[in-house]
């Protein structure tokens with residue numbers, strides 16, 4: 039495994055992180071979840087990503103049990119707050135009340151005294167940014183949270199938060215968690231340049247485009263049994279990418295991976311890690327073999343010719359519009 043600094047902070051994260059969205063507490067049984075976590079640890083992954091909302095809080099419980107007994111100092115545990123965790127109007131968003139209540143639930147479920155990286159899962163237009171940042175800062179002072187970050191915030195929102203933190207002497211954001219893959223490059227125009235300047239690192243999600251970039255979804259064929267596209271919880275999220283043009287182009291990436299001696303999944307994960315502003319790629323898995331496959335992308339260098347071949351094939355289907363980074367106008 040290779041490690042990178044998270045933004046300009048002193049924290050090191052593993053180039054590959056393990057995330058449990060859709061899988062733990064939902065798509066996979068607990069025993070399989072444990073095997074995946076075991077495989078991640080065996081392969082040198084130290085950074086684990088979850089959220090209070092995943093599987094309606096069950097994902098944190100499963101991860102907490104799977105990591106029990108592992109030396110705490112050898113792990114970076116990251117979780118998030120914003121999406122609803124209950125039916126009430128205060129069970130969501132980034133208010134002082136919800137953040138304070140949510141962190142205590144996350145600590146309990148993850149069986150830990152502190153969270154290494156606590157992230158605002160989206161921007162909350164209904165809470166003053168000062169309220170959120172002061173609450174995060176309080177959690178850092180209390181030792182419940184070591185670093186703070188955000189997820190899917192625009193460059194403007196990140197800049198605004200950094201400005202307030204500097205003015206008020208509050209802890210600064212060290213990370214953003216955006217979607218980023220060969221197919222989804224919306225952070226490149228604005229978020230990455232701002233982040234590079236300000237020392238914010240990206241921990242990117244869905245680097246394999248939820249499985250699409252493994253090439254296992256074939257054009258004109260039904261999705262393979264047991265894959266995310268067939269899962270009741272996951273199917274809706276992946277459907278945007280299951281179209282003839284996209285899947286045909288993805289198959290054309292095969293010779294590139296082959297020439298480099300990589301699997302398609304490794305090529306996809308290695309691709310996001312070529313961006314120096316990316317600190318880590320979070321991969322999900324429903325089987326331990328997938329973790330063992332994906333992790334081999336750490337440390338892989340792709341040359342300019344390989345990158346150009348990827349661009350030539352995917353060009354027309356790559357999403358680059360920074361306006362695709364959105365948070366709900368009203369809390370969900």
Ligand SMILES: NC(=O)c1ccc[n+]([C@@H]2O[C@H](COP(=O)([O-])OP(=O)(O)OC[C@H]3O[C@@H](n4cnc5c(N)ncnc54)[C@H](OP(=O)(O)O)[C@@H]3O)[C@@H](O)[C@H]2O)c1
Pocket residue numbers: 056057058059060061087088159189190215216242243244245246247248249250252254264265266267303320321322323324325327328329331332
């Ligand atoms: N901040 C946010 O808003 C946000 C949003 C989404 C995700 N995330 C984070 O990012 C993490 C990763 O997201 P993701 O699960 O969408 O990422 P991904 O790594 O792009 O996709 C993972 C899925 O692809 C399939 N897969 C993975 N490796 C494979 C391989 N080698 N061969 C074949 N299939 C393979 C598996 O699904 P099947 O076996 O079921 O096909 C697996 O669950 C999440 O767990 C979460 O921590 C954050």
